[in-house]
Amino acid sequence: MGCPARGRRHAGDPDGRADHEGRRVPRDQLVEGHPLSTTAPSAGTGRRFSVGPFLALIPFLAFVLVFLLVPTLTVVVGAFQDGDGRPTLGNLDALTSEAAISALKGSLILSGSTAVIGAALGALLAYLVVSMKPTSLLRRTTLAVSGVLAQFGGVTLAFAWIATIGPVGVVTKAVMDLTGADLYGSGWLFGLPGLVVVYCYFQIPLMVIVFAPAFEGLRPQWREAAVNLGASTWDYWRHVALPLLTPAFLGAMLLLFANAFAAYATAAFLVSQGQPIVPLLIRQAITSEVLLGQANVGYALALEMIVVVTVVMIAYNLLLKRTSRWMR
């Protein structure tokens, strides 16, 4: 999910659309500058514009339409319809029900806390890793392992934590033998607190791979310049490095938030009682066979998820643009 290079890619883009000062290149120059567009289209009919080349995109566009856009629109439209397809705002009322509010609160707490913890610990780990020599085997291994673990989730991750701090988990038993304390307690692993611990398992590595490039982007020259002007290490961090890293840090934190907010599989397996977060409430709404007409409430909840994640991702992209000004 991480995409540290997205903002920067345009800098090295071979057929970039903008000149050095960011102005748009006039359209005519652009067309002539493009090696093919002068030869290929005119070879046929002599028209400047033809529909033909667009036809080749139809398979892809049709696929995306059927399997991505139609489902999304179904959700958006369905959120404003009742069970018989009549327009209504009643489903949105369901979003203010006690269950929906508490699920939203649970999701915000879970995503917020794992974003903050993941970002803080991930940044720390990224700094430790970047402070090693670029040739260091440990540095390369940690980055590679982070790439793998950031993708790690779902049922397997739930298994791993049940085996660790579940009722008969390895760590639970070890702590019991050593100190006599019951780490498992009353089953906190299968509720919201457990999800925080488990989600951090993929949030921290995600932070490492998203944020390590920001540390690497801090040029040694900036530090030398600061030292030349009489700055101490503290002054350098306080006035140069931290202000430069802040947008990247906040952006990465937003990405982590969206990542945790959208995650479903781990929680679906781990939590069997109650619906502490929005995705689980959606599951209840769409699989419920007791209450008919719940499908549209599920649509409304799904729309709520889209809205939250979209707002967060837009903020993320804005911060990314800000970051890419310095970090290239």
Next chain:
Amino acid sequence: MTPTRSFRIVRAVLMVAFAAYFFVPLLAMFDFSTQNRGSAEGRTWDNWAFMVTDEDLRASIIASLLLSLFTVVLMVVLLVPTMVWVRLRVPGMRRIIEFLCLLPLTIPALVIVVGISNVYSWVTYLLGDSPLVLTFAYVVLVLPYSYRAIDSALSAIDVATLSEAARSLGAGWFTVIVRIVLPNVTGGVLGAAFIAVALVMGEYVFASLLHFDTLPVAMAALYKSNGAAAMAAALASMLFVVLLLMGLTLLSRDRHKQGASS
């Protein structure tokens, strides 16, 4: 930057703490999956053998592997020609294609599942009720990752010049894409394929809510009757994915070296 001695000690301690957090659960899973049932001492590999001996589990493993294969094939067939075509003939569409490909990052998979049931009632009506119909949903799921991998590979070569040369020698568009461009972006396509396999092997949201028996769904069901065997299968699938992704990092490093030396 030359780290001081005390910093290096602090760093080592913290690295060990992080390593414990990340590796203890994996070791615990291994421990759990090799324990003898009951209070018997010693280790057993029976739970690992279960993957081969149990028919349901084996069928789900095969379903997941076939799904990965089909997803990769459909992804490549759909994405590579489109992206090459956009670069060569309709550059104005590039932003739109990129936007569409990255869209699944913004729309949670769960939301797509909620909305896709109507589409899928048609798909299963037309193609039957095999888990392999999940291929379509999974291609959507892997689009953003595949797009990035292939896009960076295409950016590294001069697609326009290559295809112009081929065209001027009389090659058709099919030849240009399959025999000229594709061999030059093998690394990127392989990277996209590995990530796609990794995602498909662990995908639970679509499969469980659309009621298809893939490996993660079968593992979740198996956990209720035989936890240790389910753990063994989970660990095995994870190791498989780790090997794939490690191979990917090796590949990308080789490509990096090539780029640096040329």
